[in-house]
Amino acid sequence: xxxxxxxxxxxxxxxxxxxxxxxxNKVLNSEWELPSxxxxxxxxxxxxxxxxxxxxxxxxxxxxxxAEQAEREDVGFELWGSYGKNQEDFLKQVEIALHSKVDGVIxxxxxxxxxxxxxxxxxxxxxxxxxxxxxxVPVEKSLRKTYVGSDHYASGELLVKQLVDDMGESGEIVLxxxxxxxxxxxxxxxxxxxxLAQYPEIRSVYIESGSSDEQAADAAQQALNEHPNVDAxxxxxxxxxxxxMQEISSRTELEPFYLYSFDDGSDASALLTEGKLDAIIExxxxxxxxxxxxxxxxxxxxxxVPLDSKGYVTDIRIVEGKDELP
Amino acid sequence: MNTIQKKIWMxxxxxxxxxxxxxxxxxxxxxKMQDQYNDILQRYLQMNEVTASSQQTVTNLNDYLSxxxxxxxxxxxSSQKRLQDAQASLLELRNADNEFSLTNYSNMIxxxxxxxxxxxAFSEQGENDIAASEFTEANRMSVYISEMTLxxxxxxxxxxxxxxxxxxxxxxxxxxxxxLLLSLTxxxxxxxxxxxxxxxxxxxxxxxxxxxxxxxxxxDQPIRVNSNDEISFLAKTFDHxxxxxNKLILEIQQKAQVESELQxxxxxxxxxxxxxxxxxxxxxxxxxxxxxxxxKAYLDGAEDTSDLLVSVAGLLRYNLKRLDHTVTLEEEAHVxxxxxxxxxxxxxxRLTFHVDLDPSALLYQMPSLTLQPLIENAVIHGIxxxxxxxxxxxxxxxxxxHIRVEIEDNGQGMDELKIEQLLTGGIAPREGxxxxxxxxxxxxxxxxxxxxxxVVEIESTxxxxxxxxxxxxxxxxxxxxV
Numbered sequence: 001x002x003x004x005x006x007x008x009x010x011x012x013x014x015x016x017x018x019x020x021x022x023x024x025n026k027v028l029n030s031e032w033e034l035p036s037x038x039x040x041x042x043x044x045x046x047x048x049x050x051x052x053x054x055x056x057x058x059x060x061x062x063x064x065x066x067a068e069q070a071e072r073e074d075v076g077f078e079l080w081g082s083y084g085k086n087q088e089d090f091l092k093q094v095e096i097a098l099h100s101k102v103d104g105v106i107x108x109x110x111x112x113x114x115x116x117x118x119x120x121x122x123x124x125x126x127x128x129x130x131x132x133x134x135x136x137v138p139v140e141k142s143l144r145k146t147y148v149g150s151d152h153y154a155s156g157e158l159l160v161k162q163l164v165d166d167m168g169e170s171g172e173i174v175l176x177x178x179x180x181x182x183x184x185x186x187x188x189x190x191x192x193x194x195x196l197a198q199y200p201e202i203r204s205v206y207i208e209s210g211s212s213d214e215q216a217a218d219a220a221q222q223a224l225n226e227h228p229n230v231d232a233x234x235x236x237x238x239x240x241x242x243x244x245m246q247e248i249s250s251r252t253e254l255e256p257f258y259l260y261s262f263d264d265g266s267d268a269s270a271l272l273t274e275g276k277l278d279a280i281i282e283x284x285x286x287x288x289x290x291x292x293x294x295x296x297x298x299x300x301x302x303x304x305v306p307l308d309s310k311g312y313v314t315d316i317r318i319v320e321g322k323d324e325l326p
Numbered sequence: 327m328n329t330i331q332k333k334i335w336m337x338x339x340x341x342x343x344x345x346x347x348x349x350x351x352x353x354x355x356x357x358k359m360q361d362q363y364n365d366i367l368q369r370y371l372q373m374n375e376v377t378a379s380s381q382q383t384v385t386n387l388n389d390y391l392s393x394x395x396x397x398x399x400x401x402x403x404s405s406q407k408r409l410q411d412a413q414a415s416l417l418e419l420r421n422a423d424n425e426f427s428l429t430n431y432s433n434m435i436x437x438x439x440x441x442x443x444x445x446x447a448f449s450e451q452g453e454n455d456i457a458a459s460e461f462t463e464a465n466r467m468s469v470y471i472s473e474m475t476l477x478x479x480x481x482x483x484x485x486x487x488x489x490x491x492x493x494x495x496x497x498x499x500x501x502x503x504x505x506l507l508l509s510l511t512x513x514x515x516x517x518x519x520x521x522x523x524x525x526x527x528x529x530x531x532x533x534x535x536x537x538x539x540x541x542x543x544x545x546d547q548p549i550r551v552n553s554n555d556e557i558s559f560l561a562k563t564f565d566h567x568x569x570x571x572n573k574l575i576l577e578i579q580q581k582a583q584v585e586s587e588l589q590x591x592x593x594x595x596x597x598x599x600x601x602x603x604x605x606x607x608x609x610x611x612x613x614x615x616x617x618x619x620x621x622k623a624y625l626d627g628a629e630d631t632s633d634l635l636v637s638v639a640g641l642l643r644y645n646l647k648r649l650d651h652t653v654t655l656e657e658e659a660h661v662x663x664x665x666x667x668x669x670x671x672x673x674x675x676r677l678t679f680h681v682d683l684d685p686s687a688l689l690y691q692m693p694s695l696t697l698q699p700l701i702e703n704a705v706i707h708g709i710x711x712x713x714x715x716x717x718x719x720x721x722x723x724x725x726x727x728h729i730r731v732e733i734e735d736n737g738q739g740m741d742e743l744k745i746e747q748l749l750t751g752g753i754a755p756r757e758g759x760x761x762x763x764x765x766x767x768x769x770x771x772x773x774x775x776x777x778x779x780x781v782v783e784i785e786s787t788x789x790x791x792x793x794x795x796x797x798x799x800x801x802x803x804x805x806x807x808v
Binding site for chain 2: 023092
């Protein structure tokens with residue numbers, strides 16, 4: 001009897017002791033993970049990349065490249081911006097960045113009065129350098145330090161070359177573009193028009209496609225109505241590509257048309273693989289991101305002063321769709 | 327020694343220490359958690375303070391612009407001071423996750439302050455248009471600040487979400503630990519209490535059992551108590567008492583035995599004294615009577631009878647002598663002859679007694695009453711059973727080294743076994759002996775007297791006779807022995 005009681009109590013003790021030790025261990029070992037503190041005297045330089053098309057893969061890549069470069073340079077970096085070309089929000093972000101006295105602003109150039117106002121006056125008053133990336137704003141309007149991105153004029157030329165290779169030296173083409181052309185788009189258009197001038201057999205028409213999807217659809221209708229013999233479409237804004245192609249295919253076969261565009265939107269690669277686009281001009285977004293941060297750091301460290309105001313050109317290349325017709 | 331009191335103290339001590347430890351641990355963790363909560367809450371409050379003070383500043387600036395007075399300027403300055411204080415405290419809130427946005431935030435506040443100051447300054451200079459535009463700017467920035475506060479709140483919440491979850495998990499684990507610890511403590515306490523109570527009651531039980539044994543009168547079982555406290559002391563004392571009682575009882579028993587023995591021996595002594603008196607009276611009386619009878623018989627002409635009575639009296643007198651006296655061989659031989667005279671009178675023709683004595687050997691000393699028992703043996707065992715022609719030879723010869731005494735009969739004889747028994751005293755003397763002195767006694771006395779073992783020899787053949795040979799060393803002038 002006595003032994004039994006002692007045995008039962010002892011075994012209970014052992015079992016409970018085991019679990020208690022486990023539990024105590026768990027309690028003692030669970031660390032509360034708090035973000036590590038930063039000493040107050042250590043001030044990292046901060047660079048902000050602001051775009052109005054945060055939602056596109058293109059800008060994601062730019063951001064990615066910039067972030068990697070920032071990591072290498074050991075500077076604080078954040079990607080700000082607005083979605084779907086929300087200009088108001090975009091400008092607000094820029095303003096906030098300037099008020100926040102970041103050390104450098106890398107921004108998707110936006111050729112509007114408000115943007116220029118901000119870049120010219122406010123940034124200058126805070127002494128914050130601005131570098132435009134991918135989309136440029138002329139230096140005389142924006143006082144930007146430099147531009148990093150594709151040579152849009154050259155990309156226009158390159159696309160025309162591709163068009164001539166595909167279509168031949170005669171035909172009718174329609175150029176579709178936004179109501180308010182970005183500086184970069186205008187450069188592309190200039191490039192195309194200048195090189196098309198060499199081919200008198202090719203008749204080109206520029207049609208404004210507006211800024212909304214409905215307007216783009218209307219523009220496509222209009223193009224097909226007014227120019228029934230059209231051979232090729234060149235879309236300045238890739239974000240309208242899907243709507244326009246839908247419109248065309250609702251009227252007639254899509255295949256006979258040559259369709260070209262410039263890659264800075266979300267649909268480009270998908271449309272390419274679907275075979276709907278015949279070719280696009282592909283840019284190097286990651287390189288742009290990296291280069292822009294690199295240039296900004298060079299400026300901030302006074303390594304290269306002044307920066308080349310003409311800009312630093314990144315790669316462009318033609319990418320052809322897979323299932324194109326001969 | 328562990329006393330019971332000490333044990334109780336120890337138990338209480340263990341309980342108190344355990345409770346204290348548990349309480350301490352729980353309090354410590356609670357405190358830690360509360361501190362963390364406070365820290366986080368403090369962060370939010372500080373950020374909120376920024377928003378509130380920036381809005382306050384905007385309101386005050388507006389007041390000042392519409393009504394520039396010393397009082398509104400003072401209010402503006404105070405709200406700006408408040409904002410700057412809030413801004414200064416922001417730096418402490420920075421960590422790896424929010425460093426960027428907090429720096430932005432802080433700079434934004436700075437820009438805001440500058441704008442407000444500019445606006446006030448322009449207003450002071452009377453440049454109301456510029457002041458108004460700066461005010462608009464400041465107002466917009468205040469809105470930005472609010473928005474930024476919110477976004478920082480958001481990111482803070484994201485950052486600390488894991489932490490909150492950790493804390494919740496931790497508190498759950500703490501609960502589990504508390505329950506486990508409580509049950510462990512309870513079980514341990516139960517165990518300790520049980521062992522403790524056992525350590526008290528078990529020795530008491532043992533002691534009770536031992537007391538019962540003692541009560542039943544068993545004093546021989548030692549009292550064992552497995553304990554090391556007061557009860558063990560009690561048990562030791564008790565055992566000591568038991569041992570003492572046991573000793574006393576034994577002593578009493580021994581005394582009683584000695585007393586009874588004493589009584590017995592006193593009785594025996596009295597008896598022997600009586601017998602002694604009896605036996606002292608008898609010989610002298612008999613001796614005198616025998617002498618009287620001898621004279622009477624002589625006077626009556628019965629000379630044979632008279633001679634016989636003289637022999638009996640002589641034998642009696644000789645017998646009355648002390649055994650430890652030495653006598654000459656001659657005396658011994660004389661007594662022997664007297665005895666044989668008596669025996670011849672008893673057996674008449676059946677017994678022929680041959681004596682052959684060497685007179686030169688008769689001068690030597692020897693213990694008294696040695697030869698008579700031997701010749702008596704020869705008569706009793708050799709002659710009595712025989713119908714007739716019983717012969718006994720008695721010879722004393724002087725051999726150079728010693729004196730040879732031979733007593734020979736032609737009786738039944740005996741075997742080796744019997745001889746052995748005779749020599750070692752295995753056979754007790756029968757009734758009918760004159761002196762009651764046995765062969766073994768004689769042999770022993772001779773050995774003692776001469777200090778030599780080969781004094782007595784027996785030669786015997788069954789149905790032919792027995793010859794006892796004594797080789798006595800030549801001893802003269804011995805006063806007494808033993």
